[in-house]
Amino acid sequence: MLYTWLRVVRLQHKAVILLPIILTGLVGFSYIKEWVPAWGVALMAFLSTLIPSIAEALDIQTHVHELERLAAEYKALQDRFRRLARITALGDVDEAEQELAELMDRMDTARNTSITPPQRYFESARRQIEGGHYDFAVDLQAEENPSRKKSE
Structure with missing residues (x-):
């Protein structure tokens, strides 16, 4: 969901930079x-000065950097939790509990930003997951058959 939202925010950021220049x-x-009536030229001039002010007021640049950081953090946490479940949890219980506590602390830190994507990105992510775009069964198949090439 964060990556889907990030793609749109990056596109908006580029538009905010390029539109006033154009x-x-x-x-x-x-x-x-x-070709264009005088009021159309005046409107274009007005928009070219208004767009940067709106972008500054909405703090779009911060959202891009914050979303990039959070998306990377959540992806790293996803991989670490999966590794914990499949490898570490099968060994020493105390070590697994300690690593789980550390990961939960990192998760709490990531959640403290309180950045909330619009609802349409939740729905888009749900459709993608239900459509099988993010099915981790591939990881299980690779573990079961290590001789299988990754490109397949």
Whole structure:
């Protein structure tokens, strides 16, 4: 879900940077005034100055960096929890409990940011998971048959 949201936020961030440049460039061309009414040129000029202010007010840049960090942290935690369940938990119980406590502390730290994606990204992630896009049965098959090539 975070990666889906991150892709959209990155696209919005790029649009916020490029749109004012493009609009300002268009307004600067003298021949654009022949094709576009004066109010259209004024609107483009107004939007080219308004978009950066809106982006600053919404703090879009921070969201991009925060989402990148959180998505990476959750993915790393997912891998570590899976490793704990499949490897560490099969060995020493005390060691497994200690590692679980450390991972739960990291999870609590990641959750403290309280960043909440819009509902549509939850729904999109659910559809992708139910559609089999994120089925970890591949990991189990690779463990059962180590001679199988990863490219298959």
